[in-house]
Every structure is written in C-alpha cells, then in structure tokens.
Amino acid sequence: MAEGTGKVALVTGAARGIGRAIALRLAADGHDVAVNDLDSMKGELDAVADEVRSSGVRSASVTADVSDPDSVNGMVESVAGELGSLDIMVANAGIAQVKPLLDVTPEDFDRMMAVNARGVFLCFTAAARRMISQGDGGKIIGACSIAGHKGFSLLGHYSASKFAVRAMTQAAAQEWAEHGITVNSYCPGIVDTAMWELIDEQIGDLQGLEKGQAMSRFSELIALGRVQTPEDVASFVSYLASPDSDYMTGQSVMIDGGIIFS
Ligand SMILES: NC(=O)C1=CN([C@@H]2O[C@H](COP(=O)(O)OP(=O)(O)OC[C@H]3O[C@@H](n4cnc5c(N)ncnc54)[C@H](O)[C@@H]3O)[C@@H](O)[C@H]2O)C=CC1
Numbered sequence: 191m192a193e194g195t196g197k198v199a200l201v202t203g204a205a206r207g208i209g210r211a212i213a214l215r216l217a218a219d220g221h222d223v224a225v226n227d228l229d230s231m232k233g234e235l236d237a238v239a240d241e242v243r244s245s246g247v248r249s250a251s252v253t254a255d256v257s258d259p260d261s262v263n264g265m266v267e268s269v270a271g272e273l274g275s276l277d278i279m280v281a282n283a284g285i286a287q288v289k290p291l292l293d294v295t296p297e298d299f300d301r302m303m304a305v306n307a308r309g310v311f312l313c314f315t316a317a318a319r320r321m322i323s324q325g326d327g328g329k330i331i332g333a334c335s336i337a338g339h340k341g342f343s344l345l346g347h348y349s350a351s352k353f354a355v356r357a358m359t360q361a362a363a364q365e366w367a368e369h370g371i372t373v374n375s376y377c378p379g380i381v382d383t384a385m386w387e388l389i390d391e392q393i394g395d396l397q398g399l400e401k402g403q404a405m406s407r408f409s410e411l412i413a414l415g416r417v418q419t420p421e422d423v424a425s426f427v428s429y430l431a432s433p434d435s436d437y438m439t440g441q442s443v444m445i446d447g448g449i450i451f452s
C-alpha cells in the first residue's frame with residue numbers, strides 16, 4: 191500500500207470507465223479519493239468507493255448531477271466536510287452522442303453542453319473557490335478529448351463541448367495561477383468503455399455496420415495499434431495530480447496512442 195499523501199481528490203463520473211480507473215489509480219498513489227456519479231449509478235459508485243478504501247485510503251461516495259450548480263456546490267462542500275479538504279479535482283463526467291449535425295436538435299445540443307461544458311465549468315469553479323479558501327494551491331483536471339482538438343464528423347456537438355473544455359482549461363490556468371492552482375486536461379482517443387460501446391452502436395445504426403466494426407475502423411487510425419484502456423488514461427492523470435506536474439498549466443494533452451500529432 192502507498193504511503194498517504196494527505197491530499198484529497200474528487201473524481202466525477204467515477205462509477206465506471208475512465209473515472210473509475212482514475213479513482214483507483216489516485217487511491218493507489220496514496221490520495222484519499224471521493225467519487226461522484228449520478229444517483230442512478232449509486233450501486234456501482236459505492237462499489238468503487240469500497241475498492242478505493244481497499245487501497246488503505248479514505249473515500250466518500252457522493253451522487254450529484256454535474257450539470258446542476260447547487261448539486262456541484264453541495265458535492266464539493268460535502269467532500270471537504272467529510273474528508274477535511276479538496277486538493278485535486280478531476281472533472282471527468284461526460285456524455286456522448288453520434289448524430290449528423292443536421293439531425294442534432296437544440297435539446298441534444300443543450301444537454302451535451304450542460305454535462306460536458308457547463309459540468310466542467312461548475313466543477314472547476316466550485317473546486318477553485320474551495321482551494322483558494324484553503325490557501326494551499328491545488329490541481330484541477332478536466333476531461334477533454336482528441337475531439338477537443340479536431341471536430342469529428344458525426345460528433346459535432348460532442349466536439350464543440352470538448353473545445354469548450356480546452357478553452358476553459360487555458361483561461362482558468364491563467365486566472366488561478368496566483369493561488370498556486372494548476373489546471374490541465376487529458377485528451378484520450380478511443381478508450382474501451384461504455385461510452386465507446388454506445389458510439390460504436392450509434393455509428394453502426396447510421397452506417398449499417400455490425401457491432402464492433404466502427405470501433406475497429408477508428409482503431410486503424412491509432413499509431414500504437416491498439417485501443418486505449420481506462421488505465422492508460424489514469425496513469426497520465428496520476429502525473430497531472432502529482433507535484434511532478436507542478437510547472438505545467440493550461441494544457442490539454444493528447445494521450446491517444448498517436449491519432450493526432452501536434
Ligand atoms: N471513451 C472514450 O473513448 C473517450 C472518453 N473521453 C471522455 O472521458 C470521460 C469519461 O468517459 P468514459 O469513461 O468513456 O464514459 P462512460 O460513459 O463509460 O462513463 C461516464 C460516467 O459519467 C457519468 N455521468 C454522465 N453524466 C453525468 C452527470 N451529469 N453527472 C455525474 N455523472 C455523470 C456516467 O453515469 C458514467 O458513469 C468523458 O468526459 C468522455 O467524454 C474522452 C475521449 C475518449
């Protein structure tokens with residue numbers, strides 16, 4: 191078991207997929223880790239909190255919808271109240287939807303933005319307020335995507351929400367640097383999670399493909415020749431959450447096996 195760092199992390203969208211892997215990795219690094227997801231995911235979320243505790247660190251499980259301001263503020267206060275502080279915020283929760291832009295309704299667009307862009311904004315700002323009041327700096331980390339660097343066909347409104355995360359990461363890094371807070375985001379490529387199962391199914395429905403075919407077509411774009419695991423993302427987030435990344439801020443970094451080269 192890792193020695194405790196004395197730092198408290200909060201990971202949103204942590205009941206499964208990338209968020210779960212990040213929570214477990216941060217726990218293995220010795221941080222206390224609170225986990226969040228929607229109320230409908232409470233069973234899975236509580237199981238992740240138990241896995242976190244089995245690393246020998248403390249945990250808390252808080253259900254909240256990250257698109258709702260009161261819920262996000264309540265979540266941050268409850269984590270800081272229960273675990274003593276908030277030092278590392280990972281705004282990971284997100285949704286995806288495959289649709290040609292001409293079929294995206296205003297409601298589809300607003301929901302995408304509400305979770306992926308406003309959710310990150312609310313988590314970033316609630317965490318920053320708490321960290322500023324604590325006076326000991328902090329690490330704020332957001333979920334971006336390769337789709338935050340390039341607008342993907344059929345993922346137009348999703349891509350727009352991830353460009354928003356990249357812009358907020360840059361602005362927040364400048365505004366909060368004086369408080370010792372760094373702000374960075376991770377940009378995965380094609381990660382084997384429930385989100386990509388949904389994308390594969392929705393592209394398949396649009397293009398008449400069998401299950402798994404859309405994912406294998408996209409996988410041909412990956413230089414390293416394999417689809418990404420949630421743990422591939424979590425190891426980079428571990429670095430972003432650690433003092434090793436103290437001189438890095440405002441970056442949205444591709445961790446995609448070599449799809450986009452910048
Ligand atoms: N899977 C992939 O290939 C990629 C994923 N990403 C991003 O990584 C993040 C995590 O993705 P995955 O683990 O693949 O997705 P996932 O769909 O497997 O897990 C997302 C989690 O977020 C939760 N969630 C959704 N809306 C929420 C809300 N309003 N409030 C709180 N929790 C909410 C879900 O219940 C779920 O547990 C997302 O932001 C996604 O956009 C970025 C690039 C690639």
Ligand SMILES: CC(=O)C(C)=O
Nearest residue numbers: 286335336337379380
């Ligand atoms: C889900 C996602 O961000 C991509 C680009 O696949």
